[in-house]
Amino acid sequence: MSDVDTRAPDRNLYRMVPSVNDVLRMESVDSLLRLYSREAVLLATQKILDETREEISGAVHTEKSLLDRLETLPEAIADRLRKPVEFSLKRVINATGVILHTNLGRAPLSRQALDHLVETAAGYSNLEFDLETGERGSRDVHIESLLLSVLGEVTNNPGFAGEHRAVVVNNCAAATFLVLHALVKGKEVLVSRGELVEIGGGFRIPEILSASGAILREVGTTNRTRIADYENSLTSNTGLILRVHQSNFSMEGFVEAPDLADLAALGRRADVPVFMDQGTGLMHSLISDVGAAGEFTFSHCLAHGCDVVAASGDKLFGGPQCGLLVGKRELIDRIRKDPLFRTFRVDKLVYAALEATLAAYFSRQSEQIPILRMLKAAPEQIRERCERIVDGIDSAAVSISVCDTESVIGGGTTPRAKLQSYAVSLRDLKIDAAAILCALRRFDPPIVGRIQDDQVLLDLRTVEPDSDSTLIRALNRIMQATSETAN
Ligand SMILES: *Cc1c(COP(=O)(O)O)cnc(C)c1O
Numbered sequence: 001m002s003d004v005d006t007r008a009p010d011r012n013l014y015r016m017v018p019s020v021n022d023v024l025r026m027e028s029v030d031s032l033l034r035l036y037s038r039e040a041v042l043l044a045t046q047k048i049l050d051e052t053r054e055e056i057s058g059a060v061h062t063e064k065s066l067l068d069r070l071e072t073l074p075e076a077i078a079d080r081l082r083k084p085v086e087f088s089l090k091r092v093i094n095a096t097g098v099i100l101h102t103n104l105g106r107a108p109l110s111r112q113a114l115d116h117l118v119e120t121a122a123g124y125s126n127l128e129f130d131l132e133t134g135e136r137g138s139r140d141v142h143i144e145s146l147l148l149s150v151l152g153e154v155t156n157n158p159g160f161a162g163e164h165r166a167v168v169v170n171n172c173a174a175a176t177f178l179v180l181h182a183l184v185k186g187k188e189v190l191v192s193r194g195e196l197v198e199i200g201g202g203f204r205i206p207e208i209l210s211a212s213g214a215i216l217r218e219v220g221t222t223n224r225t226r227i228a229d230y231e232n233s234l235t236s237n238t239g240l241i242l243r244v245h246q247s248n249f250s251m252e253g254f255v256e257a258p259d260l261a262d263l264a265a266l267g268r269r270a271d272v273p274v275f276m277d278q279g280t281g282l283m284h285s286l287i288s289d290v291g292a293a294g295e296f297t298f299s300h301c302l303a304h305g306c307d308v309v310a311a312s313g314d315k316l317f318g319g320p321q322c323g324l325l326v327g328k329r330e331l332i333d334r335i336r337k338d339p340l341f342r343t344f345r346v347d348k349l350v351y352a353a354l355e356a357t358l359a360a361y362f363s364r365q366s367e368q369i370p371i372l373r374m375l376k377a378a379p380e381q382i383r384e385r386c387e388r389i390v391d392g393i394d395s396a397a398v399s400i401s402v403c404d405t406e407s408v409i410g411g412g413t414t415p416r417a418k419l420q421s422y423a424v425s426l427r428d429l430k431i432d433a434a435a436i437l438c439a440l441r442r443f444d445p446p447i448v449g450r451i452q453d454d455q456v457l458l459d460l461r462t463v464e465p466d467s468d469s470t471l472i473r474a475l476n477r478i479m480q481a482t483s484e485t486a487n
Contacts, residue, residue, distance in 0.1 A: 012063075013056045013061055013063065013066055014053065014056055016063075016066055016067070016070065017049060017052055017053060017056070017066075017070070018049075018070070018073075020042065020045050020046055020049060023045050023049070023073060023074075023077070024041070024042070024045060026073075026074060028074035029041065029045065029073075029074050029077060032074075032077065032078060032081060035081075036081050040081060041077070041081065044077045044080040044081050045077050047080060048073060048076045048077050048080060052066075052069060052070070052073075055069070058481070090445065090446070091445050092104060092445055092446040092447070092448055093445055093446070093447045093448065093463055093467050093470065093471070094448055094462045094463065095423075095440075095447055095448060095449045095450075095457075095458035095459055095460065095462065095463050095471070096448055096449065096450050096459060096462060097405060097406070097407035097408065097421055097423065097450070097457075097459025097461050097462055098407070098408055098409075098410035098411075098462065099371055099374050099375060099407065099408070099409050099410055099411070099461070099462055100314075100315055100316070100371065100409055100410045100411025100412075100413060101410055101411065101462075102200065102201075102410070102411050102412070104448065105314075106312075106314040106315060106321070106411050107314045107315065107317070107318045107319060107320075107369075107370065107371045108370040108371070108464075109319070109320060109353050109357070109370070110318070110356065110357060110360060110368045110369050110370060111368065112356045112357075112359065112360060112368055113319065113320070113352070113353040113354075113356040113357050114353075115356070116352045116353065116355065116356040117349055117352040117353050117356070119352075120348060120352045121348055121349055121352060125348055125352075127139050127142075127348045127351070139345075139348075139351060140166070140167050140168065140336075142351045142355050143166065143168060143351060143354050143355050143358060144165065144166045144167075145161065146355060146358040146359065146362055147166045147324065147326065147358055148160065148161040148164055148165075148166055148326070149161060149362060150283065150358055150361045150362050151164075151298060151299045151302060151326060152164075154283070154284070154297070154299035154303075155299045155302055155303040156303070157303070160302075163328060163329060164302070164326055164327060164328060164329060164332070165326070165327065165328075165329050165332035165333065166324065166325065166326045166332070167325045167332060167335065167336060167341075168313075168322050168323065168324060168325070168346050168350065168351070168354065169322065169323040169325065169341075169344035169345070169346065170321070170322060170323060170344050170345075170346055171312060171313075171321055171322060171323045172277070172279060172281075172310050172311055172312040172323040172324075173199070173203045173208070173323070174323050174344040175277075175310035175311075175323030175324070175325045175344075176208060176277045176310050176323075177208050177211065177212050177340075178325070178335055178338060178340060178341060178344060179240075179275050179308055179310060179325065179335060180208065180209060180212035180213075180214045180240070180242075181212040181213060181214075181338060181340055182334055182335040182337075182338035182340070182341070183239065183240055183273060183275070183308075183331060183334060183335070184212065184213070184214040184239035184240050185213060185214075185239065186213055186214070186215070186239075187214065187215065187237050187238065187239025187240070188214070188215045188216075188217040188235070188237050188238050188239060189209055189214045189215065189216060189217060189238075189239060189240045189241070189242050190217050190219050190230050190233050190234070190238060190240070190241045190242065191205065191209070191216060191217070191218060191219065191242045191244070192218075192219055192220045192225035192229070192230075192243075192257065193218050193219070193220050193221050193222050193225065194220065194221070194222050194223060194224075194225055194246070194251065194255070194257065195242075195243065195244040195246065196216075196218065197244060197246060197248075197249070199247060199248065199279070199412055200248060200412050205242075205244055205277075209242075214239065214240070217233055217238070219232075219233045223251060223253070223254055223255045223256070224254065224255060224256040224257075225256065225257055225258065226256065226258060227258040227262050227263065227266060230258070230263065230266055231266060234266075234270050234272065238270070238272050239272070240272060240273055240274075240275055241263060241266070241267050241272055241273070241274045241275070242275050242276075242277065243260065243263060243274065243275070243276045243277070243306070244276075244277045244279075245276070245277060245278050245279040245280065245296065247279045247280060247412045247413050247414075247415075248412040248413075248415055249415055250415050250416050259304075260276070260296070260300075260301060260304040260305070260306065261304040261305055264304055264305030264306055264307075265305065267305075267307065268305070273307040273308060273328075273331055274305070274306050274307050274308075275306065275307065275308045275309075275310070275327075276301045276306040276308070276309045276310070277310050278296060278298055278301050278309050278310060278311045279310075279311060279312060279315065279412070279413070280295070280311060280312065280315045280316040280317075280413045280414070281298055281311035281312050281313060281315050281316050281317030281319075281324060282295055282296070282297045282298060282315075282316040282317070282413075283297060283298055283299070283316075283317060283361055283366075284297065284366070285297050285300075295413075295414055295417075298311050298317075298324075298326070302326060306327075307327055307328050307331055308325065308326070308327030308328070308331050308332070308335075309325075309326050309327065310323055310324065310325050311323070311324045312324075313350075313354060313357075315411050315412070315413055316371070316409070316413055317357070318357060318369035318370065318371045318372055319353055319354050319357035319358075319369075320349070320350045320353035320354055320357070321350070322346050322350050322354060323344075357369060370464070374407075374461055374462055375409070375419070377461055379404075379419075379420045379421055379422060382421050382422045382459075382460045382461055383402060383404075383422040385460050385465060385468055386402040386422045386423065386424050386460055387402055388468065389424050389458075389460075389468055389471055389472055389475070390402055390424060392472040392475075392476070393472065393475050393476055393479060394476070394479075395475075395476075395479035395480075398426050398427065398428040398431060398436070398479055398482065399426075399427050399428055400424065400425070400426050400427075400475070400479075401424075401425050401427075402422055402423070402424060402425070403422070403423055403425040403455070403457070404420070404421070404422055404423075405421050405422065405423045405452070405457055405459055406418040406419060406420060406421060407419040407421040407459055407461040407462065419461065421459050421460070421461045422459070422460065423457040423458055423459040423460065424457070424458040424460070424471070424475075425455045425456070425457055425458075426455060426456040426458075426475075427454070427455040427456075431482050433451045433454050433455060433456050434451065435482075436456045436478065436482070437449055437450075437451060437456055439478045439481070439482070440456070440458075440474060440478065443474040443477070443478070445470065447470075447471065447474055458471065
């Protein structure tokens, strides 16, 4: 066959690719086994063969060029083995427009949080060491007073910090479990039937309750629960009243739930603690303009008299993954003494990132926090960035333009909230949208977009502006590759 036969059916070319075993038997590959483990050589070989097959499917090869490529297989494998291990966990560009994307790691950390984390984690720290006395200290002190001052400021209660304590655990699910385990112990927990929810990732309130040893006492109905429903269910065996934020769904129509303040007052009268699984960790009600007006803030729950409140650190709070637990002194002290408290302990990286995130709230510089910047980004600015990206792409293969879209907050928060936004839209009948999305995911760094009405959309609300040039590079590269394929 001549090497001008560029239209050779792919299948013929695929047949020329040797098997892994054939390659491993080659002398020059076999010698690599003296330097590297068999597993490593095997993986590298597989990877190179996969890449070769991908090149064939991308119509990159003629028979001649494929033969050349096959000849250099041993060198390619050796090169691959010399490279440092490619990390599995890597940074990606989130162009989905979902601000808190649980699959993409929820809240990115602020620059200040990263600096503090690197600074303290690179060496030893006073994590549990009191620098005044030179004696053993407690890791909670690093965030407790800062968190209480930030919350106290918002609650407008000068005695707040004195009456409350704060602890940190792995995540909000652990925080909720721990509260039930430490405070209830075989007693009944009153929960509205409208709040027996699944938060996601298998976190179901009834299951958490039973695993903690608490007994579920359902009150009210799915759509309407009144204060009298709680009141009528109180017995001497009631250990807790639990309120759960309906974070990932909303009910409309004939719905009713008692005011938090009324529920808290009932708890005080009956001498039963009221615990709110607030979830989102929203600190300031700054998203009234995005359809999340009624969204409870963390401090709102405390100001209205809840005895203990739990929230995630990596949702609307904008910090590292953790569970924040704030409550009345006596209750938090009981939680700290629970033997399970130790099993939910968080490490120094979390304390460092959390402390710096809290400092941003404390010094009123919440614009340091990436998700709050994204929430507040003006649609006009997002559109201008989209336009600059579109101007930077020259492509005949795909029609590329700016379109309006809506971003969402996500992460199991505020399902009703929509933010007006703009996206770069890629549309073409010749190239499948899913194939473009896939090529974007393979870029380094990977770019995650979404498909809507057969278009690929890259919503820039969730992309840091310093990544715009990376998007331009990726799109040009992909467009070039696809137009070569299409020709
Ligand atoms: C998200 C959420 C949780 C789970 O939080 P994690 O930090 O992911 O464990 C629990 N409760 C509510 C109300 C939530 O919104």
